Amino acid sequence: MNSSERTQGSPGGAVTWPLPWRAAMERALYGPDGFYVRPDGAGPAGHFRTSVHASPLFAGAVARLLERVDAALGSPARLDLVDMAAGRGELVTGVLAALPAGTAARVRAHAVERAPRPAGLDPRIAWCAAPPEGTTGLLFANEWLDNVPLDLAEGGRYVLVDRDGTEHPGGPLEPADRDWLARWWPEAVGPGERAEIGRTRDEAWAAASATVARGLAVAVDYGHTRAAGRPPYGTLTGFRAGREVRPVPDGDRDVTAHVALDSCAGPDGVLLTQREALARLGVSGARPPLALASTDPAGYVRALAGAGAAAELTARGGLGDFGWLLRPRGIPPVL
Template sequence: MWTGWRAATDRALYAERGFYRRSAPCRHFRTSVHASARFAAALSTLLQGVDAALGHPAVLDVVDVGAGRAELLLGLRAAAPAELRSRLRLTAVERAARPDGLAPEIGWRSCPPDVITGVVIANEWLDNIPVDVVVRTADGDRLLLVDPVTGDERRGPAPTAADAAWLRRWWPLTEPGDRAEVGRPRDEAWADVVRRLHRGLAVAADYAHDRSARPPFGTLAGYRGGRAVVPVPDGSCDITAHVALDACAAAGARAGAHDTLLTTQRAALRALGLRGARPPHQLAHSAPTHYLRELQRAGEEAELMDPCGLGRFGWLVQTIDMDASAAFPVPPAR
């Protein structure tokens, strides 16, 4: 049955036998969380900054939206100082079932808590919120319909009024054949997160683009078993598209965010203390075991900050009742 990409992707990823209901993300692609424990260590520094900015509340929420199998929360629990660890309330938000054997200290929900005081982390979540795809034709913008069995596409009706308005504001198409992914559902999802934040900070990290440099043919892609595949919405692969993070930022501001920071993962992680610098070579002679540990740390940090890889991620940081810069030892550059 021909349908829009948003509906087809939602079924393929999140239906009862959908891709994410039966498959752990770490089996199919490598995120910053899986790349190195240094990512959780850097975010632990962020938690400490938020905790101080909020006056060290009795309970500090840490909510991971799109938590996978809670790998990041487990890493944060291990990396946090003991005094802070005792006050953390860790919550994984995920549509899949709770993994067997997960530590009881980690809560598991299908939607974020109604009131959050602390930190919300959305690491590679927004790119998996399904979106429709629109193509420019001689007759104007048209919704692309997809066959969920084959992945074949054909042109459909004009986009809805709401989607057309979003496209005019955030991703105007001009040349026949140009494509856009309509990010309005992601804006709405992010705004919902911000509205639930009573005090604290929300951060989204994802492959992203902004209005000044939208990709002319879109970014819709499929992944399975660590390889790029043709995106077919039949439940056999992950289906993803990069995020119009500037549009999400505007939606968060409308939802009540007091402060907004748009930067890159490379800049944010450097501001949180990561360097990726090789240790002094003389350590190889004076303390070889320590040298090897430091060399491994440097390699992992370099991967997280690689400007052609994970470091190219966009970071959207928005806050309620605190300054975004308070969470970073050094304010990150754009």
Template sequence: MYGPCGFYRRPGGPGPAGHFRTSVHASPLFAAAVARLLCRVDAALGHPADLAFVDMAAGRGELVTGVLEALPADVAARARGYAVERADRPDELDPRIAWLPSPPEGVAGLLFANEWLDNVPVDVAEVDAEGVPRRVLVHRDGTERLGEPVAGAEAEWLARWWPLPAEEGLRAEIGLPRDRAWAAAVGCVDHGLAVAVDYAHTAGTRPPFGTLTGFRQGRETAPVPDGSRDITAHVALDACALPGASVVTQRAALRALGVSAGRPPLALAATDPTAYVRALAGAGEAAELTAPGGLGDFGWLLQPVGVPRDALGLPDA
């Protein structure tokens, strides 16, 4: 995934957007909503001279570019955009955006991780015939076999966050590396808000056979670790959450940020047909971003850092 010839670092090609569709690619309404969230963070921080927007797993920089473009002029003048990504910097990227392999430390502002944690590698555990959770070992061609029993900190994580009944074949993805990665990212924010957005599950909705899968050229595929495809698994966001955090749906978060799928009034079609068509298209895009059973069911992990949650106008869990 992240090696020199891994999926995310292969030179040329369309990048991740050529293989799967995220909220960033679905509509510019998403970046505009994140820009409004950054403005709320800015106000909660007292309008600092340097306001950071950190885009984790930035891909080709689509989100950070869209957020900076959507900011009001007075906020944009103080905003600093950071794209955190292992791949090479795109040639056409706005020169104002810093391209970094790891998040900057000590920032004040908004750190936003859209579909990052699902690509942080995790081990998979499977229950064997004796009811023992064992690590799943995978060959380069995707074939699997069971390895040693899960032990130590990983066994403790399973017991707390994803306990497996002693039934052969049940699986879990051990999210400990994601918990640690998220804690490290949040630790880079001195004051502000950190947000992780992903397809997720919580303690009451863990899938019995896990969620590990692959994506290539827009289609779901077997998760073969040969560098030709994205390999992903849903995120246990409740396990990642640090004290003071909450998890809400994308639907609730975007509605609180002004994204509405309501149809424009028909009267607008008579007075301004162009505006009506534009508003209708926007409503369709908003519907996709907030759809039940789709992007709207994604989880938003909201982690305030040194700012009161109430000042951000975000929904409760």
């Protein structure tokens, strides 16, 4: 058995700690009473802020992207929109609201999430645990891959963790994980170096994007590339109640790590920054002309607020540094 997949304990659910980080993350995020599956009302939005929550401009940009995909597909009778890691359905709801009525009438919307369906969600939105096969349209995964559980390696061995976050050295790396590090994070192969093994993210993205028969798959996340330099000691961290906290796999907080986007991209993936992608979709942080304040004061105030929201979505050192990974399937580039 792969030590990175070892979940210890009895059939009744008892777990013997320490666990490999991958198993600990799986349990903390998606196990019984896990962070992402608890029906606690607020959901992840009560703990951290994403582009979706920052401004409706983000959903509007995704709606325009879906319209471009629709045009590239020749306006099919059924246009699929798949929202991976949908949270409480905020993004898919916003996209449907931003689409022209004629386009929205052809959309079949799917929210992919392991938590229960939230009360009051638009009945047009199908709630499912996995993306549907044969999608014709857009699959959009905003801040999903950073929560796909992964293993940590240090000095050529797996890192184990207790429920309170205390770490211990584990067994030697299996060949597939050692090979991944050698190709994508070679600095971490030597003794004393630490890295996050992104093979599980590569596999998850390959499987999700393969469900798109024709259209576009997009993953948006904080990430890093080998060309730009990997973070020296990794990025594993936690979030709770709006604050960054220790990455403790107790189910009471998000546990996340940035994504090796170049590894996920494969031979046919295209990488952009969010700043670049949103600019191509018409989201600009430029201030409105001052003359508008004299001719239309209310319009100036609205435009100024919109520019502020756009600036947050595209800011360097913030949301603008997110990576957009695009994988077109059977259509020309639309972004």
